[in-house]
Amino acid sequence: MATLDIKGLRKSFGATEVLRQIDLSLIDGEMLVIVGASGCGKSTLLRLVAGLEQPTTGRIVIGGRDVTALDPSERDIAMVFQNYALYPHMSVFDNMAYGLRIRGLSRGEIARKVDEAAAMLGLDELLARKPRQLSGGQRQRVAMGRAIVRDPKLFLFDEPLSNLDAKLRVQMRAEIRKLQRRLGVTSLYVTHDQVEAMTLGDRLLILHEGRPAQLATPMEVFECPADTYVAGFVGSPTMNFLPGRLVQDGTAVLLDAGPLVPLLGRRIGGAVTLGIRPEHLTPGAQGLTLTVDLIEPLGSETLVHGRIAGITAESLAVKFAGAVPPLETLTVDVQSGHAHIFDAASGKRINSIG
Amino acid sequence: MDRRTVFNGRLLPVVLLLPQLLLTLFFFYWPAAEAVWSSLTTQDAFGQDWVFVGLDNFQDLFDDPLYLDSAVRTVFFCLSVSVLAMCIALALAVFADRQIAGRGVYRTLLIWPYAIAPAMSAVLFLFVLNPRVGLLGRWLNRHGVAWDYTLNGSQAMLMVMSASAWKQVSYNFIFFLAGLQSIPRAVIEAARMDGAKGWRRFRTITFPLLSPTTFFLLVVNVVYAAFDTFGTIYALTQGGPGKDTETLVIKVFRDGVINQDIGSSSAQSVVLMLGVILITAIQFRFMGKRTLS
Numbered sequence: 001m002a003t004l005d006i007k008g009l010r011k012s013f014g015a016t017e018v019l020r021q022i023d024l025s026l027i028d029g030e031m032l033v034i035v036g037a038s039g040c041g042k043s044t045l046l047r048l049v050a051g052l053e054q055p056t057t058g059r060i061v062i063g064g065r066d067v068t069a070l071d072p073s074e075r076d077i078a079m080v081f082q083n084y085a086l087y088p089h090m091s092v093f094d095n096m097a098y099g100l101r102i103r104g105l106s107r108g109e110i111a112r113k114v115d116e117a118a119a120m121l122g123l124d125e126l127l128a129r130k131p132r133q134l135s136g137g138q139r140q141r142v143a144m145g146r147a148i149v150r151d152p153k154l155f156l157f158d159e160p161l162s163n164l165d166a167k168l169r170v171q172m173r174a175e176i177r178k179l180q181r182r183l184g185v186t187s188l189y190v191t192h193d194q195v196e197a198m199t200l201g202d203r204l205l206i207l208h209e210g211r212p213a214q215l216a217t218p219m220e221v222f223e224c225p226a227d228t229y230v231a232g233f234v235g236s237p238t239m240n241f242l243p244g245r246l247v248q249d250g251t252a253v254l255l256d257a258g259p260l261v262p263l264l265g266r267r268i269g270g271a272v273t274l275g276i277r278p279e280h281l282t283p284g285a286q287g288l289t290l291t292v293d294l295i296e297p298l299g300s301e302t303l304v305h306g307r308i309a310g311i312t313a314e315s316l317a318v319k320f321a322g323a324v325p326p327l328e329t330l331t332v333d334v335q336s337g338h339a340h341i342f343d344a345a346s347g348k349r350i351n352s353i354g
Numbered sequence: 355m356d357r358r359t360v361f362n363g364r365l366l367p368v369v370l371l372l373p374q375l376l377l378t379l380f381f382f383y384w385p386a387a388e389a390v391w392s393s394l395t396t397q398d399a400f401g402q403d404w405v406f407v408g409l410d411n412f413q414d415l416f417d418d419p420l421y422l423d424s425a426v427r428t429v430f431f432c433l434s435v436s437v438l439a440m441c442i443a444l445a446l447a448v449f450a451d452r453q454i455a456g457r458g459v460y461r462t463l464l465i466w467p468y469a470i471a472p473a474m475s476a477v478l479f480l481f482v483l484n485p486r487v488g489l490l491g492r493w494l495n496r497h498g499v500a501w502d503y504t505l506n507g508s509q510a511m512l513m514v515m516s517a518s519a520w521k522q523v524s525y526n527f528i529f530f531l532a533g534l535q536s537i538p539r540a541v542i543e544a545a546r547m548d549g550a551k552g553w554r555r556f557r558t559i560t561f562p563l564l565s566p567t568t569f570f571l572l573v574v575n576v577v578y579a580a581f582d583t584f585g586t587i588y589a590l591t592q593g594g595p596g597k598d599t600e601t602l603v604i605k606v607f608r609d610g611v612i613n614q615d616i617g618s619s620s621a622q623s624v625v626l627m628l629g630v631i632l633i634t635a636i637q638f639r640f641m642g643k644r645t646l647s
Contacts, residue, residue, distance in 0.1 A: 052543050072546040079547045085540035089562045098558070099548035150548070 002063025002153040003028050004049070004186055009058030011044055018044045020210045022058070029184040031177075033201030035191055037233070040207040042190045046156050049188060051075050062153055078147035079156040083163060084139045086131040092118075092142050093127040099150045117149040120179070137168045144176070148183060155180065155187040161196065173199060194234050198222070206230050224340075228347040231275045231340060237303060237317045240281070242274045242288075243344060253341065257308045259287055261334045265352025267341055272350065275340035278303065278319035284333030290316060292327045306330060386627065392620035399614065411621035420597070421605070421622070428580060428601040431515065435583070436575035439519040440568070443526030448556070450527070451534040461531070468524035472585030479517040479590065503591065507598030510591050514599050517590060518583040525578075526571050533567030534560070566641075573637045577630060602626055 006024040010017070019041045026032055034042045047053045049060055051072035059068045067075045078099075087095050093114055100110045118124050121141045131139055140160065147155055160176070161169045177200050180187050191197055197204055198218045206213040206221065206229075214226035225231035231239045244255040250267045253274050254260050261274065281287075290306030293315070302324040307315050318332055341350045361367045393411050395404045415421050450461050467475065485491040485502040494501040503510040537560065545559045561568075584603045587593065593600035593608060600608070602622065610619025 050543075050547060052546070071551070072543070073549040073551050076549075077547060079544070081540045081544060083538070083540055085538065085544040087541060087545070087559060089565075098545070098550070102549040102554070146544075146548070 002186055003061075004063075004154060004188070005059075005061040006049070007059045007061070009045070009048060009060070010056045011041070011048060011053065012056045018210050019048070019055075022212060024205065024215070026186050026188075029186055031180050031187040031189060031200060031202045032205055033189045033191060033197045033203070034205045034207060035194065035197040035233075036207035036213075038192060041210040042192075042207050043158060045207070046079075046158055046188055046190045049154070050077055050079050050156055075154075076150075076152050077154045077156060078150050078152040079158065080143045080147050080160045082159045084131075084143040086139060086142055086146070088131050090130075091127065092123060092129055092131070092134070092145075095131070095142055096145045096149045099146065103150075113149050113151075114145075117145045120148070121145050136164055137172065140164060140172060144179070148179065148185075152185065155185050157187065157189040157191075159191055160189075161191075162193070169196075176200065194236065198234070206233060224349065224351075225275075226349050228273060228275065228342050231342070235277055237278050237319070239275045239277050239340070240316045241342075242276070242316075243271070244274050245271050245344075246341075253339070255288070257288055259334075261339060262336050263339060263341065263352070264337055267350050267352050269341070269343055269350050271344035273342045273344050273347070274334070275342060276334050276338060278317040280335045280338035281316070281318045281332040282335060284331060287331055287333035288316070290318070290330045290332065292330055295324055295326065297323060304330060389620045389623045389627070392616050393624045396617040407617070411617045412625070415618060415621050415625070424597070424600055424602055424605045427599075431511070431518075431583075431599075431601055432576045432579040434515050435518045435522070435579040436572060438515065439522040439575055440526050440530075440571055442519070443523045443571075444530050444564075446523070447527050447530035447534055448560075450531055464527050465524050467521055468528075470521065472521065472582065473589045475521045476517055476586045476589035479513065479520075483513055503595075505595055507595055510595055510599045514583070514587045514590055517586050518579060521586065522575060522578055526575065529567055529571055530564070533564045537563045569640065570637070573633055577633060580626070580629070 004024070004026040006022055009019060009022040011019040022045060024032070034045060036042050044053060048055050051067065051070060055068065059066055061067070062075065062077070087098065090098065096114045096117060097110045100113060105113070114127070115124075118127055121144060123138070123141055123145055126134065126138060126142075131142065134142065140163075143160065157176070161172055164172060173196055176189075189196075189200055191200075198221075201218055203215060203217055204221050205215045208229045214221055214230045216224075216226075221230060221234055225234065225239075228241060232241070242255050242257060244253040244257075244261075246252070246267055246269050247254045247260070248262075250263075250269065251265070252260055252262045253272060255274065288308055290304075290308060292304055292306045294305040296303040296305070300321070302320045302322065304318045304320065304324060304327070305315060306318070306329075316332075318330065342348060343350055394406060394408060396407045396411065397404045446464055450457060450464070470478070480488060482488050483491045483501075483503065485495055485504070491501055500506075501509060503513045541563070542555070542559065545555050550558065580601070581603055583601070584607065587599055587601060587604055588607070591599045593604040603626070606619050606622045606626070609615045609622065
């Protein structure tokens with residue numbers, strides 16, 4: 001258990017800059033989820049913390065100790081790999097005991113710790129088996145067990161659930177969260193799955209092309225996305241973006257598609273992008289008129305995909321509670337309170353100034 | 355992926371297989387059958403007449419202390435050459451597997467000796483170790499080491515072992531390198547995160563995961579050392595001094611070709627053939643089991 005500080009971290013592979021300036025501070029016991037599209041540098045960041053890669057510049061400090069120059073074996077970090085990376089020639093017991101033996105613990109102590117971790121993860125019955133005799137979910141548990149048994153300063157998770165089927169993934173997600181809370185070990189968790197990110201993290205770090213796009217709690221990220229990239233990344237289906245410009249002294253947006261959307265508060269800017277989530281579009285009289293392309297009933301709610309009449313390029317999604325009868329066209333209003341305004345050029349959020 | 359090709363009719367597949375079948379027939383089955391037949395006969399000194407003697411040749415062989423000496427010598431030679439060639443190759447492969455500068459050149463250079471004919475490799479060793487013309491041989495003698503493998507049996511054994519092992523290192527190196535590269539990187543990384551370093555990581559993770567490769571190479575190396583080293587040994591020492599480097603294949607050659615005792619020589623070949631069949635059967639069985647599990 002320890003704090004983690006990352007200062008001015010950069011990493012280049014040859015001429016390719018993978019990470020450009022990462023600064024982070026984790027408090028003891030915090031779980032930070034690093035999320036982003038593939039190739040955004042999230043796995044590289046994790047491997048830098050692990051010591052499996054060397055940073056180009058910057059420092060990594062764990063519990064006050066600068067580990068930047070240390071080998072992974074000296075950092076006292078446990079990592080859960082995407083493909084589990086269990087030792088195929090060792091039993092489950094030996095897989096979990098390996099790190100303890102290296103630390104020179106006594107035989108009795110090793111057995112006690114492994115048994116304890118195995119009981120926690122429901123692996124008691126499987127200790128004598130080899131990894132190839134286990135199911136995917138069981139291997140995942142062994143990988144977790146190998147990490148927790150050592151009582152490390154830091155947990156690193158590298159997309160640990162991506163090889164599991166959907167049902168197991170939901171179950172393991174909850175288990176990882178409970179386990180991490182219970183053990184109180186500072187953790188970094190890398191995923192490309194936004195649901196995992198939202199549910200697991202105390203805070204999220206959204207990486208975009210090697211830069212931190214936003215570092216905040218899941219709800220902050222959802223409610224106040226820092227830019228259009230984050231806004232489009234979090235939430236399903238993704239947020240709708242409508243071009244327009246600020247009018248009436250910054251208190252309303254005149255959409256290029258026609259309607260005038262009044263805003264809460266006043267903003268400064270010119271050309272903007274208005275972001276609105278599908279669930280924040282409500283049927284109305286004088287809003288946007290859509291030509292409906294597709295209706296997707298999801299049971300408790302229904303998704304309607306359509307294009308703004310007259311402008312074929314702009315496609316929009318609308319989410320309704322309950323069922324929707326077949327439609328040809330649909331007119332929706334933007335709920336002013338839920339509109340997000342971003343600068344059209346930079347994509348950055350423009351907050352209201354009272 | 356199913357890449358089976360279905361032929362219409364019998365003719366084409368048979369024609370395609372024919373060259374290999376003919377080669378095997380003329381260069382293996384025919385001489386092998388001849389050897390089995392000869393091993394059951396005894397011939398007069400001029401090859402004019404023969405008598406069927408049953409298993410007498412084999413009986414004589416196993417009563418002959420010289421044959422048993424040669425057998426023990428061969429086992430010692432095979433194991434030493436295999437262990438030597440495999441250890442050196444493994445060490446080189448571990449280095450080649452690392453991220454080092456000039457890795458491509460290093461690998462290519464290591465593979466070259468494999469392309470050299472056995473007799474040529476023997477000549478290379480002569481240039482280095484011959485007490486009169488060899489660079490190292492002359493240097494040793496000048497510095498008070500009585501190095502002469504034509505007189506000293508142990509030195510001769512050491513020399514044929516080194517020459518034989520040297521030639522096999524390339525082959526082993528290629529397989530070990532491929533074996534090392536097929537170990538998932540994440541498993542090695544997991545071991546690093548678990549705190550395992552250097553020799554310990556190699557001993558507990560890398561080496562056990564290489565065991566299929568190691569076993570395969572052990573069989574191949576033993577067979578190589580037992581049979582394919584004829585050229586190297588014959589060019590270097592002809593089995594001498596005395597019989598100090600006379601392995602079983604050299605003895606087969608000496609008894610059959612030089613001493614013209616066709617019956618005994620054939621019996622020895624048959625014994626060797628049974629040996630190879632046994633080793634191969636064990637290997638197939640073991641490998642087959644592995645793929646099933």
